[in-house]
Amino acid sequence: MTVFGTGYLGATHAACMAELGFEVLGVDVDEAKVASLREGRVPFYEPDLEPLLQKHVASGALRFTTSAEEAAAFGDVHFVCVGTPQRKGEHAADLRFVDSVIESLAPHLDREALVVGKSTVPVGTAQRLAARLAELAPSDQVELAWNPEFLREGFAVEDTLRPDRLVVGVASERAEKVLREVYATAIAAGTPFLVTDFPTAELVKVAANSFLATKISFINAMAEICEATGADVTMLADAIGHDARIGRRFLNAGLGFGGGCLPKDIRAFMARAGELGVDQAVTFLREVDAINMRRRGRVVDLAREVLGGSVLGTRIGVLGAAFKPNSDDVRDSPALNVAGQLQLQGAAVTVYDPKANGTARAVFPTLGYAESAVEAATGADVVLLLTEWAEFTQMDPSALEGVVAQRRIIDARNALDPARWRDAGWTYRSLGRP
Ligand SMILES: NC(=O)C1=CN([C@@H]2O[C@H](COP(=O)(O)OP(=O)(O)OC[C@H]3O[C@@H](n4cnc5c(N)ncnc54)[C@H](O)[C@@H]3O)[C@@H](O)[C@H]2O)C=CC1
């Protein structure tokens, strides 16, 4: 099989398919990425991925190329895992990479093949691509299926090898049969395998991410109310989370969601609903987005408040740049956004992230970068915890007390024990907690 696009999703999918026993050819237009993967080096940080890549590159089961023609000749099943980012200045998804896979692959498909979309796309895309595939492919035995992906960064390998469900949108029994073979190991282990049509498969993905985003913004809205009343949002989340219908997971209030998926997916969903004339059905997502973005401003305000009204001329130590722990991904990262805003307001900001210094520096070269939490906090008038890496949450306050200018910490992820820091003489502030 082949995997088009070897980013966070595609590289993981390719390595995991090799682990399941398939011969896999990864395809990317980025020559540097392909060169790195060929040498067994993952060009981003994802726990557990590199050993898997190295194992299967070494055995020859996993190879990489930049040639779509080579891929067409090699594969019977072709997965599409390319990016679908937000279009510049718009909410809609940019589908040019998905389109370009079909344009470059289809003309070479001269025998039976199944093209399987995994990228997150607006509903209706699969139908359109299926028509284009039929137009371009020399063989009439070429078909499309849609198989959305639900993996989380930081747990990508685990989620791919042991998914909690598999969803396939198919147009024929043959496509279903092929996908049952591809996922035979997970199906045998009891993973629910849901077979549906194209639009349902596409919608399952954006509905799931919209629900997750809504859950986070719901608790962050409660955090705003807690801040106005002196209530404690963490206790509130624990208490409502005991109701199994609600559930405690994804109710962590704080700086809100970012990354290459939730923000762009809810925006693309609103844009697509608008095109379909049903925008009213998802106008609540506008509020979900607005609540989320307000959290970033709230942390900046809190820093200003703690610093006596202005951040101008102050030194701020920032712990975390990635959009979440166990990842080096800084796409739409709330942490980096806050660090950038504080710098714009005149603070000298020094950032440390265990894995994301490099990716952060590439998009935000003007911030200061440190090699450790202690170095980032040195001379700081306030320290901000913006990404809850275990390295930070397990930190002893005494590790920083000798280096900071002032013992002040803002815990924007509600990840530290307030009593521990206060007892050690720190001014501790967090979001939605007194
Ligand atoms: N990152 C994640 O955790 C998840 C991502 N998704 C979805 O998967 C898709 C990919 O996301 P990421 O892997 O994060 O993006 P990414 O940006 O890390 O990777 C995309 C890759 O596609 C390559 N590419 C672009 N055009 C190509 C072409 N014509 N042929 C071959 N390769 C090409 C790029 O060079 C890049 O390496 C998106 O639609 C995303 O919403 C879905 C579930 C999880």
Ligand SMILES: O=C(O)[C@H]1O[C@H](OP(=O)(O)OP(=O)(O)OC[C@H]2O[C@@H](n3ccc(=O)[nH]c3=O)[C@H](O)[C@@H]2O)[C@H](O)[C@@H](O)[C@@H]1O
């Ligand atoms: O479509 C995708 O790409 C993926 O998007 C998310 O996965 P991911 O973006 O890797 O990360 P999450 O763990 O969902 O976290 C997203 C953001 O929400 C924030 N978050 C999460 C949970 C929470 O309780 N509170 C909270 O603020 C995180 O800090 C992070 O910024 C979904 O969880 C995956 O199922 C989905 O496949």
